[in-house]
Amino acid sequence: MKLYDMVELAGRNLREAGLRNSLTTLGIGVGVASLVAMLSLGIGLQLLFRRELGRSSLFDSVYVTSRQDFRQRRVGDNRPTRALDDGARKSFEKMSGVLEVYPNFAAVGEFRFEDGKATDSHFSVLTGLPSSSRNSEAFDDIQGHFFSAPGAAEAVLMADFARELLGLPEEGDSDKKLTAEQADRLLGKTVVLRYAERESQPSLPDSAVPTDSAQADNSAFNVVRKEQPLKVVGIVVQEPVRGIPRTGRSSVFLPIAFAESLNMIQPGDLRNIVRPAEGKSYQALIVRVAKSKDVAAVEEEIKKQGFGAFSLLDASRNVRIVFIFVDLFLGIFGSLALVVASLGIVNTLVMAILERRREIGIMKALGASDGDVKKIFFVEACSMGALGGAVGVGLGWLIGRVINFGTNVYLQRTLEAKPQDFWYVPLWLVVAAVGFSVLVSLFAGLYPASRAAKLDPVQALRHE
Amino acid sequence: MQANDNEALRTISVVRHYRLGRSTIRAVDGVSLAARRGEFIALLGASGSGKSTLLNLLAGLDRADSGVIVVEGQDLATLNSQELALYRRHTVGMVFQSFNLVPNMTLYENVELPMRLAEVRRRDRKKRAREALEKVGLSERMKHRPSEMSGGEQQRAALARALVNEPKLLLADEPTGNLDSKTGTEIMDLIRSLNRSLPMTVIMVTHERPLAERYADRMIFLGDGKLLGETKSKVGAAK
Numbered sequence: 001m002k003l004y005d006m007v008e009l010a011g012r013n014l015r016e017a018g019l020r021n022s023l024t025t026l027g028i029g030v031g032v033a034s035l036v037a038m039l040s041l042g043i044g045l046q047l048l049f050r051r052e053l054g055r056s057s058l059f060d061s062v063y064v065t066s067r068q069d070f071r072q073r074r075v076g077d078n079r080p081t082r083a084l085d086d087g088a089r090k091s092f093e094k095m096s097g098v099l100e101v102y103p104n105f106a107a108v109g110e111f112r113f114e115d116g117k118a119t120d121s122h123f124s125v126l127t128g129l130p131s132s133s134r135n136s137e138a139f140d141d142i143q144g145h146f147f148s149a150p151g152a153a154e155a156v157l158m159a160d161f162a163r164e165l166l167g168l169p170e171e172g173d174s175d176k177k178l179t180a181e182q183a184d185r186l187l188g189k190t191v192v193l194r195y196a197e198r199e200s201q202p203s204l205p206d207s208a209v210p211t212d213s214a215q216a217d218n219s220a221f222n223v224v225r226k227e228q229p230l231k232v233v234g235i236v237v238q239e240p241v242r243g244i245p246r247t248g249r250s251s252v253f254l255p256i257a258f259a260e261s262l263n264m265i266q267p268g269d270l271r272n273i274v275r276p277a278e279g280k281s282y283q284a285l286i287v288r289v290a291k292s293k294d295v296a297a298v299e300e301e302i303k304k305q306g307f308g309a310f311s312l313l314d315a316s317r318n319v320r321i322v323f324i325f326v327d328l329f330l331g332i333f334g335s336l337a338l339v340v341a342s343l344g345i346v347n348t349l350v351m352a353i354l355e356r357r358r359e360i361g362i363m364k365a366l367g368a369s370d371g372d373v374k375k376i377f378f379v380e381a382c383s384m385g386a387l388g389g390a391v392g393v394g395l396g397w398l399i400g401r402v403i404n405f406g407t408n409v410y411l412q413r414t415l416e417a418k419p420q421d422f423w424y425v426p427l428w429l430v431v432a433a434v435g436f437s438v439l440v441s442l443f444a445g446l447y448p449a450s451r452a453a454k455l456d457p458v459q460a461l462r463h464e
Numbered sequence: 465m466q467a468n469d470n471e472a473l474r475t476i477s478v479v480r481h482y483r484l485g486r487s488t489i490r491a492v493d494g495v496s497l498a499a500r501r502g503e504f505i506a507l508l509g510a511s512g513s514g515k516s517t518l519l520n521l522l523a524g525l526d527r528a529d530s531g532v533i534v535v536e537g538q539d540l541a542t543l544n545s546q547e548l549a550l551y552r553r554h555t556v557g558m559v560f561q562s563f564n565l566v567p568n569m570t571l572y573e574n575v576e577l578p579m580r581l582a583e584v585r586r587r588d589r590k591k592r593a594r595e596a597l598e599k600v601g602l603s604e605r606m607k608h609r610p611s612e613m614s615g616g617e618q619q620r621a622a623l624a625r626a627l628v629n630e631p632k633l634l635l636a637d638e639p640t641g642n643l644d645s646k647t648g649t650e651i652m653d654l655i656r657s658l659n660r661s662l663p664m665t666v667i668m669v670t671h672e673r674p675l676a677e678r679y680a681d682r683m684i685f686l687g688d689g690k691l692l693g694e695t696k697s698k699v700g701a702a703k
């Protein structure tokens with residue numbers, strides 16, 4: 001029999017016992033809905049997690065240190081070590097998949113706010129930020145704006161430090177923003193940074209002091225006190241560089257290129273000076289990779305070259321395993337409802353065999369093969385599965401929306417959190433859910449279909 | 465009897481036994497018979513004589529335990545279940561005492577059903593269904609359901625359905641059993657005329673001897689699954 005005829009006959013049979021088949025189909029729909037709702041929650045949470053962490057650039061960065069550091073050296077470790085210098089920096093930049101390489105710049109400075117009392121000085125760690133960190137969620141609710149250029153003499157302050165500069169009392173909640181009026185007192189104004197500059201000694205007495213640090217002779221330097229005015233352009237409450245090891249809590253952020261050009265003394269410089277190095281030596285470099293899936297390869301490559309490397313991907317592996325388990329559990333519980341619903345299909349079709357005994361006998365007498373009868377029942381099961389799947393996807397999506405909305409309302413009221421989409425139905429899930437539903441239905445149809453096919457036409461047609 | 469080109473079917477020592485608990489029912493017990501093409505044979509016997517079982521064996525709905533059944537050159541024992549389905553689809557047409565129309569289908573759909581199975585093209589189906597229904601005088605009632613029609617009309621529709629795939633063999637199991645005598649006669653007249661005009665071999669099971677005498681060429685008597693004898697009917701003798 002042609003497929004079209006089979007579908008038509010199956011459709012006619014399904015309509016014949018309309019209520020019963022609709023209820024069975026609805027059962028499948030509810031099963032699929034629960035599966036879709038569960039899985040889209042799992043997927044949504046995972047995406048939310050990844051989006052938040054991905055923005056903070058933690059998962060696409062490799063933190064590189066020199067293994068010449070005493071801390072990194074282990075007894076009996078005879079692997080080659082290399083200096084973390086400009087040569088190393090260039091070799092990292094050449095690696096495939098690497099987006100940018102920048103030093104993990106952190107130094108201590110003294111700050112004075114021009115409008116404040118001249119005697120008031122404040123100490124803070126200052127950190128260099130690459131322009132790519134603009135995407136960090138810390139800058140979502142920045143007061144003011146991000147650096148205008150990588151080399152600009154500008155600073156972004158932490159709200160706490162901003163309050164300190166303004167002489168305001170410390171807030172119990174460090175996440176509290178400055179009021180607009182308080183922020184106005186700082187934004188666009190100048191703070192003066194006093195720092196220790198590492199002034200290179202000319203290698204030849206008569207040559208000029210090179211301004212380019214890369215060309216500076218690294219073997220000796222003078223320490224000079226310098227002052228540098230910085231324009232305050234932004235105030236944030238969250239630290240934009242969470243998770244990367246650094247020296248203490250930083251309160252002031254400068255554009256990395258500008259920070260580097262200041263030639264500040266950094267902790268560890270004393271150690272570096274005794275080592276031969278090509279150009280400038282670094283305490284630590286951060287290698288940012290374009291795609292987070294390349295992180296492991298880049299990390300491995302850097303280690304092979306003789307450096308210490310660390311990435312949060314290692315740390316996140318466990319998190320991902322947890323998510324796999326969460327998805328698995330949600331999937332299993334979601335599927336349970338579908339399995340129960342598939343019993344409904346078995347039940348409905350077995351009932352249909354009893355009712356359509358004679359009809360099956362007639363079909364066989366007219367020349368239907370066992371296979372034809374089987375296929376009609378399969379098509380019926382399949383249609384219920386496909387229809388139930390479609391209804392279920394819609395229903396699951398709706399349930400997800402409603403719960404998402406409800407949760408956001410709750411979160412906003414209690415935690416004043418931003419509304420988030422932690423419910424996500426990807427296209428593959430829609431296709432997979434309908435496909436799975438059809439598959440389960442076909443499986444449920446196996447027994448009734450083979451029972452119908454085996455029906456003895458002589459018995460079925462016996463005069464009653 | 466000798467096999468020749470004109471032979472429609474032949475059975476040799478066909479046996480079909482049923483197990484019912486511990487006892488064995490010998491429904492068909494060594495029946496040998498043959499029919500010419502275009503012949504109209506009546507199988508007569510009391511209920512339980514095995515005539516319906518024999519008809520089901522000829523129809524390919526049931527398989528013999530032993531013996532040979534050859535219909536239009538096909539040895540049914542050698543056919544697998546798929547081939548047997550094809551045999552039923554193309555070689556055999558069946559009518560039953562209880563009509564066996566599909567109740568939720570219209571007449572047209574009932575007649576179309578064997579053509580769906582035979583994968584006849586859609587536009588040919590309409591034409592052939594109409595022709596078949598015209599032959600039995602029901603072309604005006606194509607859209608009606610079986611429940612809306614009389615017994616005689618239902619049996620005529622069943623006949624149209626049996627004929628639509630142009631079978632060589634029509635098997636009728638008590639076709640007038642559920643009809644009053646007047647309607648029964650109409651149906652028999654119809655079968656007889658189709659038997660003559662097509663021509664098509666007809667094997668009819670009945671327990672009404674007068675009917676058999678009036679329409680069949682030959683009457684074969686069965687009792688306890690065995691062939692008891694055969695006679696030429698008046699029609700057959702007149703031939």
